[in-house]
Amino acid sequence: MRERPHDGPPPTARPVPGARPPHPDGDRVPHPVRPPRPPLSRRQYAYGLTVALIILVLLVVGILR
Numbered sequence: 255m256r257e258r259p260h261d262g263p264p265p266t267a268r269p270v271p272g273a274r275p276p277h278p279d280g281d282r283v284p285h286p287v288r289p290p291r292p293p294l295s296r297r298q299y300a301y302g303l304t305v306a307l308i309i310l311v312l313l314v315v316g317i318l319r
Contacts (some may be wrong), residue, residue, distance in 0.1 A: 269276075
């Protein structure tokens with residue numbers, strides 16, 4: 255592989271014959287749309303709150319110890 259000198263600009267891009275077409279301009283590639291997620295249940299909120307309280311208690315015990 256031939257290396258280019260560091261003091262010049264990089265070579266220009268050229269299309270490759272027989273290659274796939276380029277992506278459209280922009281930073282996003284089109285993809286299928288997902289259905290919206292169902293809302294969280296009360297049980298999931300309770301589990302989350304329980305885990306958060308346990309972590310908070312362990313943090314306080316660790317700091318005061």
